[in-house]
Each structure stands twice: as structure tokens, then as C-alpha cells.
Amino acid sequence: MAETQDSYSFRIFVTGESLRSQRAAANLRSLCAAALGDGFEIEVVDVLERPELAESERIIATPTVLRLSPPPSRRVVGDLSDFDLAAAALGLVQPEAPANLGGPS
Amino acid sequence: MSPPGQRSSTLSPARSSPPTPTVPGGEILRAFTLAMAAGVLVVDRSGTIVLSNPTAQRLIDRTEDELVGGNLGVPLVPDGVTQIDVALRDGGARAVEMQVTETMWSTEPAYVVTLKDVSERRQAAGELDESEERFQAVFEESPIGLAILSSDYRFLRVNRALSSMLGYDTAELMTLKVADVSRPEDAEAQAEWARQLVSGEKAGHDVETWLVTKAGEMRRGHVTSAVMGGRFGSQSDVICTVEDITERTESLARVTYLALHDELTGLANRALVMDRLHLAQARAERSGTFVGLLFLDLDGFKAVNDSLGHEAGDALLIEVARRLESVLRPSDTAARLGGDEFLVCCDDLGAEATGAQAAALHVVDRIVAVLAEPMNGSLEPTTASIGIALVRGTQQSSDTVLRNADQAMYRAKQQGAACFELFDEALQARAADRVTVRDELGLALERDELVVHYQPIASLEDGQVIGAEALVRWDHPDRGILLPREFLDVAEESGLIVPLGDWVLKRACRDVARWRQTVRQDLLVTVNASARQLRDETLADSIEEALSDSGLQAGALEIELTETMLIEATAATLAQLDALRTLGVRIGLDDFGTGYASLSCLRRLPVDFVKIDRSFVAGLGESSDDEAIVNAIVDLSHALGLQVVSEGVESLAQRRALGQLGCDYAQGWHFGRPRAATDFVNMLATAPV
Numbered sequence: 001m002a003e004t005q006d007s008y009s010f011r012i013f014v015t016g017e018s019l020r021s022q023r024a025a026a027n028l029r030s031l032c033a034a035a036l037g038d039g040f041e042i043e044v045v046d047v048l049e050r051p052e053l054a055e056s057e058r059i060i061a062t063p064t065v066l067r068l069s070p071p072p073s074r075r076v077v078g079d080l081s082d083f084d085l086a087a088a089a090l091g092l093v094q095p096e097a098p099a100n101l102g103g104p105s
Numbered sequence: 106m107s108p109p110g111q112r113s114s115t116l117s118p119a120r121s122s123p124p125t126p127t128v129p130g131g132e133i134l135r136a137f138t139l140a141m142a143a144g145v146l147v148v149d150r151s152g153t154i155v156l157s158n159p160t161a162q163r164l165i166d167r168t169e170d171e172l173v174g175g176n177l178g179v180p181l182v183p184d185g186v187t188q189i190d191v192a193l194r195d196g197g198a199r200a201v202e203m204q205v206t207e208t209m210w211s212t213e214p215a216y217v218v219t220l221k222d223v224s225e226r227r228q229a230a231g232e233l234d235e236s237e238e239r240f241q242a243v244f245e246e247s248p249i250g251l252a253i254l255s256s257d258y259r260f261l262r263v264n265r266a267l268s269s270m271l272g273y274d275t276a277e278l279m280t281l282k283v284a285d286v287s288r289p290e291d292a293e294a295q296a297e298w299a300r301q302l303v304s305g306e307k308a309g310h311d312v313e314t315w316l317v318t319k320a321g322e323m324r325r326g327h328v329t330s331a332v333m334g335g336r337f338g339s340q341s342d343v344i345c346t347v348e349d350i351t352e353r354t355e356s357l358a359r360v361t362y363l364a365l366h367d368e369l370t371g372l373a374n375r376a377l378v379m380d381r382l383h384l385a386q387a388r389a390e391r392s393g394t395f396v397g398l399l400f401l402d403l404d405g406f407k408a409v410n411d412s413l414g415h416e417a418g419d420a421l422l423i424e425v426a427r428r429l430e431s432v433l434r435p436s437d438t439a440a441r442l443g444g445d446e447f448l449v450c451c452d453d454l455g456a457e458a459t460g461a462q463a464a465a466l467h468v469v470d471r472i473v474a475v476l477a478e479p480m481n482g483s484l485e486p487t488t489a490s491i492g493i494a495l496v497r498g499t500q501q502s503s504d505t506v507l508r509n510a511d512q513a514m515y516r517a518k519q520q521g522a523a524c525f526e527l528f529d530e531a532l533q534a535r536a537a538d539r540v541t542v543r544d545e546l547g548l549a550l551e552r553d554e555l556v557v558h559y560q561p562i563a564s565l566e567d568g569q570v571i572g573a574e575a576l577v578r579w580d581h582p583d584r585g586i587l588l589p590r591e592f593l594d595v596a597e598e599s600g601l602i603v604p605l606g607d608w609v610l611k612r613a614c615r616d617v618a619r620w621r622q623t624v625r626q627d628l629l630v631t632v633n634a635s636a637r638q639l640r641d642e643t644l645a646d647s648i649e650e651a652l653s654d655s656g657l658q659a660g661a662l663e664i665e666l667t668e669t670m671l672i673e674a675t676a677a678t679l680a681q682l683d684a685l686r687t688l689g690v691r692i693g694l695d696d697f698g699t700g701y702a703s704l705s706c707l708r709r710l711p712v713d714f715v716k717i718d719r720s721f722v723a724g725l726g727e728s729s730d731d732e733a734i735v736n737a738i739v740d741l742s743h744a745l746g747l748q749v750v751s752e753g754v755e756s757l758a759q760r761r762a763l764g765q766l767g768c769d770y771a772q773g774w775h776f777g778r779p780r781a782a783t784d785f786v787n788m789l790a791t792a793p794v
Contacts, residue, residue, distance in 0.1 A: 015190035015192065015198045016190075016198070020188065020190075047192045047198075048192075051192065058175050058176065059192065060154075060165060060167070060172070060175060060176075060177050060178075060191070061165070061177065061178075061189040061190060061191045061192075061201065061203075062189060062191075062192070062198075063189070063190075064178045065178070074151075074179070075151075075152050075176050075177075075178035075179065076178045076179045076180075076181050077177055077178030077179070077180055077181065077189060077203075078178075078180050078181035078182050078187050078189060078203060078205075079181050079182055079183055079184065079187040080181060081183060081184075082181070085183050086181055089179045089181060
């Protein structure tokens with residue numbers, strides 16, 4: 001998983017401006033900052049505001065995170081609060097502690 | 106942009122059902138998923154949905170076609186349960202509780218995502234009264250068993266469906282605890298479920314478990330349970346739905362069993378053993394070890410069926426199956442492919458090639474030994490031809506391993522009964538070539554491409570040609586004249602040796618019968634017989650037919666057999682030779698000194714002459730050992746009344762040495778190479794008589 005050089009881009013789909021939505025977006029930002037430093041972009045999309053984008057991406061539930069770049073693209077849904085689990089599912093590397101990503105369970 | 110693994114045909118109307126899993130586990134999972142009251146999605150490692158049940162379709166507000174193939178995303182549920190929102194078609198959203206368990210789908214890891222609608226829980230409390238009334242009616246009339254349990258798993262309320270399922274009156278059941286209708290061994294697990302629910306650690310449970318009826322009968326139940334959260338009772342009451350799935354489970358288990366086992370013997374069938382092989386290889390790939398596959402074919406099974414009937418044949422197969430299982434390790438799998446063919450998959454034979462071979466041969470030894478034990482009733486102990494294929498990890502596909510074992514078995518079979526053979530890479534490379542040769546050889550017989558060449562045999566006393574050895578050649582349209590060594594192996598394997606041998610015999614008898622009339626009336630001819638002809642007991646008949654067709658006198662014909670053929674011959678096959686000798690045909694032992702026949706057993710063999718192998722002749726004049734051997738062979742043979750022929754005589758020195766040692770006849774380039782019939786007869790005609 002040597003995917004550190006390229007810049008990372010994510011899109012997170014949430015529903016409304018609820019606490020849950022805000023927490024999901026915040027979790028993703030913290031996770032990326034921990035794993036990637038500055039090299040990432042996050043776009044937050046509210047499916048109630050932009051249903052057509054959710055439809056074109058075939059979003060089934062929220063919160064859903066798409067990793068847009070670098071390839072391969074990945075998609076996760078659910079609770080992003082466990083960074084190791086989420087980072088592994090999104091294919092991210094934590095340079096200071098790569099061993100932690102090996103076995104989320 | 107499309108997520109990895111997402112299928113492009115998500116919305117295709119042609120897709121009417123989700124992909125069918127290939128392993129039985131997947132089929133069972135599918136059945137239970139569809140039957141479950143909770144919403145269930147099965148997604149693969151990339152998050153792509155491979156299965157959805159109707160409840161999930163309703164919760165997510167999408168059809169099966171829209172869901173299956175779509176990408177939910179890899180579900181992240183670090184705390185066992187989490188809430189997600191589903192966007193509905195009307196623009197609203199629904200809160201859904203998501204739980205995830207890992208499973209296998211086909212052969213891949215996958216996730217079972219369980220979804221529960223929790224939006225209702227967040228509704229205003231004002232609607233409760235009306236709901237309570239409705240709930241009472243639904244609870245009582247529900248065809249599904251329902252119960253409300255106290256936190257210590259006592260029945261607080263039960264409905265009629267549950268009471269009748271368990272064989273109790275409703276009032277009676279309400280005095281009992283869950284433990285009273287469960288197996289004692291499940292008590293601990295139930296206590297743990299109760300604790301998890303009541304403590305709020307889990308929102309619900311969805312399990313299959315055994316239920317014990319009042320009459321003590323065991324029923325299989327599908328039980329879902331959830332904390333009621335104080336809506337219709339106290340905060341910690343638990344509501345359960347109980348469905349009797351005994352019949353469904355039994356028929357599913359039966360169908361699954363039948364689909365994977367041989368009905369007659371109860372062994373695994375081809376599908377199951379191949380699956381086991383596949384799994385064993387996958388495990389072995391990680392550990393770098395060998396897996397073995399044995400292919401067994403019973404010897405003479407058709408004869409049992411034919412002579413004793415199919416019932417006896419079936420009894421033999423069942424007994425063989427039982428014995429196979431008795432000598433295998435628990436990790437090995439025995440299977441019946443059909444007919445009298447069996448497979449044994451041997452797991453984990455170690456990382457060393459030679460060790461793996463030894464381990465596989467050890468299994469073979471055990472199988473051979475157990476098959477050789479006496480049988481009950483009229484059955485004779487049986488033997489099997491066994492082919493062995495070894496593979497390190499997944500270096501070859503399971504199908505290739507099966508083919509290799511099959512091919513090795515085929516070769517074992519050709520060596521006769523009760524042989525085994527290890528698959529050999531080099532053989533595989535030659536196999537393709539051999540198939541071509543076999544096909545062409547079949548045609549060669551039809552197209553008359555075979556010819557017989559004759560090599561003169563001379564008397565060592567005066568150098569006179571007294572006869573000839575008939576040697577087959579193949580006048581191949583593309584490759585020119587081919588010597589026997591290039592096609593006789595293939596002919597033996599394919600059985601073409603029988604028509605080929607017959608053809609040579611008849612041609613030689615005809616040629617020599619004619620030459621005895623025109624050129625040399627005391628001319629003899631030597632023809633080689635094949636192991637197959639001897640074993641099939643067709644040799645004597647073929648020879649008698651060739652003699653009567655050609656009009657050749659029996660005394661002019663000599664048949665050569667190899668030592669190995671005679672050593673392995675049975676009493677019946679040897680009787681053929683006695684019959685021929687009675688007719689006047691002389692029998693000779695070819696390549697003498699190279700096989701197993703010791704000088705001492707020469708006495709017992711029904712032969713008239715021996716032919717000393719060319720390897721001893723080549724050393725004459727150079728090696729005193731060879732001279733001593735030839736001397737011993739000649740002396741002993743003469744003492745037993747046998748004549749001695751030498752082959753491969755190439756020089757005058759060798760001829761003289763053989764003459765001095767008392768050898769009777771000789772052939773070799775010194776006397777003349779094998780040549781076509783017309784050349785041979787010309788040579789005879791011009792030679793001094």
C-alpha cells in the first residue's frame with residue numbers, strides 16, 4: 001500500500017445538517033489529517049440538497065465516503081470513528097504507524 | 106467514476122436474479138437471508154451488493170435489481186452497531202440500524218449487513234395508545250411465534266402460535282423460562298444474549314437454535330430478539346419472534362447432502378472432493394506444502410458385476426468405500442466419482458517433495474493393504490490401480506491435478522492389476538506427442554503403411570542363413586521409415602499392439618510360406634509377440650489362424666517373448682504356449698540376461714531357445730565377464746536342451762568367439778541388416794546354399 005505521494009481526494013455523502021452528518025465529516029477530516037498530513041481534499045455532499053449527485057453515484061445510504069483519487073477508487077459506509085478500520089478500508093497509510101493498518105477486525 | 110468491483114449492469118432489466126454462489130455455504134446463506142425478518146444485504150469485499158432480501162429492499166426503498174450489483178460501500182461498524190440514513194425516493198430519509206458479520210460468499214470473504222428500521226422509535230410518544238391496541242391484536246393473531254421476555258428470560262407473554270409450536274397451553278408456557286424450552290447446553294449462550302440485550306450492548310439477536318417441546322421433541326427455531334425499550338412494557342423487556350424452521354432446515358440439509366455425496370457409498374462426490382482439493386490447495390499455498398490426489402480404479406470390477414450381479418458389485422463398492430475411509434486421516438477426503446472410480450484427496454503432505462511423495466505412497470500402502478483383506482460372502486478381495494498426483498500449493502489448478510492423477514492411474518492400469526504410478530511431468534510433455542502417434546498409427550494400419558523387414562539368422566557352424574527375424578517398420582508418409590521403438594510403446598498403451606501384432610504375424614507367415622516354396626524350403630521365421638497378446642490369451646488363436654491362412658508349417662515358426670512377459674505370465678497364459686509347442690511352434694526367450702529370469706528358472710519356462718542379449722555380445726573379445734556369462738548361458742541352455750541364438754553380432758571377432766563358446770545361431774549386421782522382403786529374398790536367392 002505505497003500510496004503516499006499522490007494527492008488524495010474524497011467525497012463524503014451525508015443526510016442533512018444533523019449532528020451525525022457533522023460528526024462523520026469531522027471524523028473523515030481527522031482521519032485524513034492523521035494518515036496523510038496536508039495532502040488531501042474533502043468534498044461534503046448533502047444528499048437532501050443534491051439528490052441528483054447521490055443518484056448518479058448510486059449512493060444507497062449515508063454517511064458514505066468515496067475515495068476519488070488516487071485509484072483504485074474505494075467506497076465505505078457507516079461509522080468512521082475507528083481510524084484504523086476506516087483507514088484500512090479506504091486504503092490509506094499512516095506513515096508513522098503503518099503496522100496498525102494491517103489487521104483491523 | 107465507478108467504485109472498484111462495481112458491476113455495470115446494475116439497472117439492467119435482464120438481470121432477474123442475483124448471481125448464484127458456487128459453494129453450498131452460499132446457498133444456505135442465501136436461503137436463510139431470504140427467510141429472515143430483518144433486512145439483510147450480503148456485500149463483497151469491495152462493498153458491492155451480491156444479495157438482498159425483501160425487507161432490505163423495502164427499508165432502502167429500492168428493488169432487488171437496483172440493489173444487487175450496486176455498491177453499498179464497505180460497511181464500517183466498529184462498535185457492533187451503527188446508524189445510517191437511507192435516502193428515500195420521495196426526498197425524505199430513513200434512519201436504519203446497521204450490524205455486520207463476516208461470512209464467506211462463494212469462496213470470497215463477504216459481509217452480511219443486517220438492517221433494522223429505527224425511525225419509528227423516534228416518533229412522538231403521543232401515538233402510543235393506538236399502537237398498543239393494534240399491537241395486542243397483531244401479537245395474538247400473528248402466525249409467527251411471539252414472546253415477551255423479562256430480563257431474566259422468563260416468558261411474560263406468549264401468543265398462540267408459539268404455544269402450539271412448543272406443545273404447551275398459553276397459560277402453562279407463561280409460567281416457564283426460556284431455559285425450560287431449550288437444551289441445557291444452550292443455557293450459557295442464552296444468558297449471554299440476555300445480558301447483551303439488557304445492557305444495551307446489542308440492539309438485537311438473530312439466531313438459529315434448538316427448541317424442546319413439551320413432549321421432549323427437538324425443533325429447529327429461527328429466533329430474533331430485541332429489547333422493547335419500554336414501549337409496551339418495562340425498559341428491559343425483550344420481544345422475540347420464533348419461527349419453526351425444522352422442515353426447511355431438514356430439507357435444505359438433505360438437499361445439500363445429496364448434492365455433495367455419492368448416494369450408494371455415502372462418500373463425497375466429485376463436486377465435494379474437488380472443492381476440498383481446491384481448499385486444501387489454497388491452504389497449502391500459504392504454508393508452501395504439497396497436496397496429493399489419488400485416483401483409484403478397481404481392477405476387474407466389471408467381472409464382478411457380470412458374474413455376480415449388480416447387487417454384488419454395489420456391495421463391493423460400499424465395502425471399498427468403508428475400507429478407504431477406515432485408513433484415511435480425518436483431514437483426507439475419499440470420494441466416488443462413479444462406476445468403480447474413487448478419489449482420495451490428501452491434505453498437507455509436507456513441504457518436501459520427497460517427503461510428500463513418501464507420505465502419499467504411505468497412504469497408497471495402507472489402501473492396498475486394507476483392500477487386500479478378506480471380504481464377506483462370495484466376494485474376492487479386490488485390488489485397485491492407483492494414480493498419484495502431487496501439487497505444491499496452487500501451482501496447478503485442481504482440474505489439472507485431477508487430470509494428472511487420472512493419467513497416472515491409466516498408466517498404472519496398463520502395467521496390469523494392483524499397480525500404482527506417480528504422475529511425472531516429463532510424461533505429460535510426451536503425452537501430447539503420443540496422442541498424435543496413436544491417432545496416426547490407427548490410420549497406418551488401415552492405410553497399409555506398415556511393412557515387415559527381415560533380418561537373416563545364420564548358423565554359426567557354417568554361416569548358412571537358416572531363417573529370419575520379422576521386424577515391423579512404419580513407412581510414415583511424413584517421417585519416413587520408423588523403427589519400432591518410436592511407436593511400439595504407444596501401440597502397447599493404446600491396445601493397437603494387438604491388431605498390429607496380428608498383422609505382422611500374418612504377413613510374415615505368408616511371406617515365408619511363399620519363400621519356402623520358391624527359394625528355400627527349410628527357411629524359418631521368428632516373430633515377436635507382445636505382452637498384451639499373451640495376457641489377453643489371444644496369442645495362440647492368432648498364431649493358429651496365421652498358420653492356417655498362410656499354409657505355413659508350424660515347425661517353421663518361432664515366437665519370441667521377453668523374460669518379463671514370461672515371469673509375469675499366469676498359468677492360463679502359459680498354457681497357450683504349451684498348446685503352441687504341441688503344434689510344433691518353437692518358443693524363444695528374447696533379450697536373455699537383461700530381465701529378471703535367472704538361469705535357474707529357465708528350467709521351468711516353456712521355451713525351446715534363448716536369444717542372448719546384444720549387450721553381452723558387444724563385450725565379447727573385450728570383457729572376460731561377458732565371455733563368462735555367454736559361456737554360462739550356452740552351457741546351461743544346452744544342458745536343458747535349449748538352443749542358443751545371439752543377436753547384435755557385428756564383427757568377425759564376435760562371430761568367432763560365439764562359435765568357440767558353442768552358440769548355435771547368430772544375427773546382426775555381420776550377417777546382414779534387416780531389409781525389405783524383396784531385398785531379403787534376393788539375398789537368399791544369390792547366397793550359396
